[in-house]
Amino acid sequence: MDDRRLETSIGNLLRAGVLLSAATVFAGGILYLARHHADRVDYHQFAAGGSIVQSLRGVLQSAAHLNSEGLIQFGLLLLIATPVARVALAVVGFALERDRLYAVVSLIVLVILALSLMHAL
Amino acid sequence: MTALTFTFVVLAMSAVAGFLGSLTGLGGGVVIVPALALAMGVDIKYAIGASLVSVIATSSGAAAAYVREGYSNIRVGMLLEIATTLGAILGAILAVHVTTHVIAIVFGFVLLQAAYQSLFKPDHHTGSPIESDALGKRLRLGSTFPVDGTRQEYGVRNVPAGFGLMFGAGTLSGLLGIGSGALKVIAMDRAMKIPFKVSTTTSNFMIGVTAAASAGVYLSRGYIDPRVAMPVMLGVLAGAFFGTKVLIHARVRTLRIVFGCVVLALAIEMIVNGLTGKV
Numbered sequence: 001m002d003d004r005r006l007e008t009s010i011g012n013l014l015r016a017g018v019l020l021s022a023a024t025v026f027a028g029g030i031l032y033l034a035r036h037h038a039d040r041v042d043y044h045q046f047a048a049g050g051s052i053v054q055s056l057r058g059v060l061q062s063a064a065h066l067n068s069e070g071l072i073q074f075g076l077l078l079l080i081a082t083p084v085a086r087v088a089l090a091v092v093g094f095a096l097e098r099d100r101l102y103a104v105v106s107l108i109v110l111v112i113l114a115l116s117l118m119h120a121l
Numbered sequence: 122m123t124a125l126t127f128t129f130v131v132l133a134m135s136a137v138a139g140f141l142g143s144l145t146g147l148g149g150g151v152v153i154v155p156a157l158a159l160a161m162g163v164d165i166k167y168a169i170g171a172s173l174v175s176v177i178a179t180s181s182g183a184a185a186a187y188v189r190e191g192y193s194n195i196r197v198g199m200l201l202e203i204a205t206t207l208g209a210i211l212g213a214i215l216a217v218h219v220t221t222h223v224i225a226i227v228f229g230f231v232l233l234q235a236a237y238q239s240l241f242k243p244d245h246h247t248g249s250p251i252e253s254d255a256l257g258k259r260l261r262l263g264s265t266f267p268v269d270g271t272r273q274e275y276g277v278r279n280v281p282a283g284f285g286l287m288f289g290a291g292t293l294s295g296l297l298g299i300g301s302g303a304l305k306v307i308a309m310d311r312a313m314k315i316p317f318k319v320s321t322t323t324s325n326f327m328i329g330v331t332a333a334a335s336a337g338v339y340l341s342r343g344y345i346d347p348r349v350a351m352p353v354m355l356g357v358l359a360g361a362f363f364g365t366k367v368l369i370h371a372r373v374r375t376l377r378i379v380f381g382c383v384v385l386a387l388a389i390e391m392i393v394n395g396l397t398g399k400v
Contacts, residue, residue, distance in 0.1 A: 007188045007195060014329075015185040018178055022358055029128070029351045037125035041348065046164040046221075048343030055341070072347035076174050076354070080336045082181050083329035090199060101260070105199050109330065112206045117337040 006093035010086055017082030024075030032068035084113050128352045131161065135356025139179065142357070143364030145380050146321065147235050148328075149357040150176045150299040154228060155387040158400050163349060165221045165228075165400055169298030170344030173332050175357035176300045180328035182358060183365065187322040194264050197277060197315065198323045204284045205291035205305070205327055206334035212295020213335035217342055219296075225395030228297050232388035238303060239381030245310045245317045249275040256280045257313075266319050275316050283313040295335035298344075300328035 052058045053073045062070025087110045094103040134156050135149065142149035150172040157168040187193050216224065253263045253276035262277035286308035294301040302324045309320035339345050394400040 003195070004191070007191065007193075010195070011185045011188040014181040014188070018182045018185070018358070022178070022355065025351055025354055028347070029355065032348065032351065033125060033128060037123065039124040041122060041124050041127050043161075043163040043167050043346070043349060046166045046343075053345070053347055054343050069347040072351045073345070076345060076347065076350055077340075079174060079177050079181075079354070080333050080340075083177060083333040086181075087199075087202075087330060090195065102196055102199060105196075105203065109199060109202045109206055112203070112210070113330070113334055116206070116210050116334050119337060119341075 002097065006090070006097070009093065010089055013086055013089055014082060017078065017085065021075050021079035021082065024078060025072050026075075028063075028068050028071030028073075028075055031066065031071060035068055080117075084110070084117070087113060124348065127161070128348075131157070131349070132352040132356040134160070135175065135353045136360035136363075139175070139357035139360025139362075140364045141360075141376065141380050143179070143183070143361040144367075145239055145377055146302070147239060147380075147384075148176065148300045148302050149179060149361060150297075151232065151235050152384060152387065153353060153357060154298060155232065155391050157349075157353070158225070159387070159390055159394065165224055166216075166342075166344050167346050167349045169216065169224070170339050170346065171298075171350040171353035173298035173336060173339055174345060174350045175354045176294075176298070177329045177332045177336070178354050178358045179361040180300060180325055180332070182361065184322075184326040184329065186365075187325060190267070190322075191272075192266055192318055192322040193326045194262070194266075194315070194319055194323050195326070196260070196264070197262050197309070197313075197319075198326050200260065200262070200280075201284060201287045201305075201308070202327055202330050204287035205294070205331040208288040208291020208293075209295035209331045209334035210338065212292040212297075213338035214295075215292070216296045216298075216335075216344075217338065221400060222395045222398055224297065225391050225400040227293075229388045229390075229392035229395060231293065231297060231299070231301075232384050232391060235303060236381045236385035236388055239377050239384060242377065245306075245320075246314065249314050249316045250278065252276045254278045254280075264319075266316060273316075275319070276314070278314045279312050283308045286312055291331050291334070294328075294331050295338075298332075298335075298339070300332065302328055
């Protein structure tokens with residue numbers, strides 16, 4: 001694998017991730033509006049939304065039950081995962097190029113991302 | 122307000138923000154947060170959560186195209202992402218602990234800078250050195266980029282200064298839920314002497330990874346509310362997509378001035394509201 005091929009793979013991955021995520025969020029949004037269009041909404045006061053949308057497990061469970069907010073949140077998780085997958089692909093790509101320095105650099109970024117997300121989820 | 126009205130108003134506002142953000146190169150996040158907070162009365166924590174998500178979407182969407190054109194430098198991007206992700210985590214933790222007034226005021230100053238950039242478009246440095254300095258060489262950061270059909274070589278300098286600035290850019294991104302692309306470009310173009318086009322595309326490439334680093338903290342704290350983030354993400358993405366399509370035909374100069382004035386007004390309102398405790 002050379003630099004150009006790595007760049008092309010990264011480009012394709014980013015595009016696929018964004019499209020998949022946008023489609024999921026869109027589907028969740030349609031479902032949400034179909035069920036809740038007449039709800040009164042007010043976001044003046046911040047109130048944490050509860051475990052359904054705040055933890056990985058909560059999001060996955062509610063999305064699996066076709067809860068509209070869970071489905072949107074699942075789409076957003078796909079979006080957050082896209083750059084993470086991009087960094088993982090760079091680790092593999094640089095390793096295949098036998099570029100040890102940049103395989104390690106990418107791995108450091110991946111570990112930072114993983115620690116940050118794990119702490120949260 | 123009903124959920125239906127809220128969704129469509131926010132969708133329209135976000136589409137305009139994404140459109141203008143991509144035409145002017147300032148990104149959609151920087152106007153969608155004050156628009157949500159000031160016009161829609163949305164708590165700034167929900168606003169920055171929704172903005173952060175839209176930033177990942179536009180950055181990844183645009184980066185897909187740039188990477189394939191061969192402008193972005195993935196080695197420079199990767200190396201500097203160590204700094205931006207660490208900064209982003211710090212920024213997100215700060216966002217949880219400081220009051221929203223402080224966030225509003227800091228945001229106002231970032232908007233002032235964006236307005237200045239939009240109105241006066243300060244010159245970037247011209248003519249990159251072909252040789253990297255010692256550290257740039259050791260890290261093999263120099264590369265080539267397309268100029269008139271051929272590929273021109275460029276070197277990379279002042280890596281430690283760029284790294285420090287990138288840490289700051291990451292912190293702002295995590296604190297305010299924005300891409301902070303302007304500061305990233307300054308770090309590469311001005312400090313590291315990387316060609317402007319390479320700096321802007323590499324910055325775009327890094328924004329998604331930087332934002333993903335603070336997304337975990339935002340998510341666990343409930344900043345990312347699906348009912349707010351859904352119209353913002355879809356709207357900004359659609360607007361940015363159309364922005365890139367019309368970029369060639371648009372009279373960008375007029376747009377920059379209009380956009381700059383809007384951003385200036387938003388900046389003043391954010392600072393005033395932050396000081397008087399209304400946001």
